[in-house]
Amino acid sequence: MAEMIVEIVSLERSEWTGTARMVRVRTSEGDIGILPGHEAVAGLLRPGDFALDPVDGARVEGTIDSGFVFVDNDxxxxxxxxxELTSAAA
Structure with a gap:
């Protein structure tokens, strides 16, 4: 099954890195779901919830303050x- 590399970084450290099948974030243009093969995009994040489905393990969820999302080449x-991660893969 298709997958993509995901990295979530805060000002203080790398919060989560791994491979995932889906990512959902809230941008200034609205919520977007990102799947493997998604077109390249750069967006401004709005504070709110995010979720991702890792290739291995349970869904990862949390909240994000303002920031940016960049998507390119999976x-x-x-x-x-x-x-703030509220749940994470074990």
Whole structure:
């Protein structure tokens, strides 16, 4: 099954890195779902919830303060001021 590399970074550290099948974030243009093969995009994040389905393990969810999301070539990078994981793969 298709997958993409995901990295979530806060000002203080790398919060989560791995491979995922889906990422959902809230941007200034509205909520977007990102699947493998998604077109390239750069967006401004709005504070709110995010979720991702890792290739291995349970869904990862949390909240993000303002920041940016970048998608290109099956790679998703989320850079946020603050990230709080509310659930994470074990």
């Amino acid at each position: 790679r998703v990078t989320i850079v946020a001021d603050n990230v």
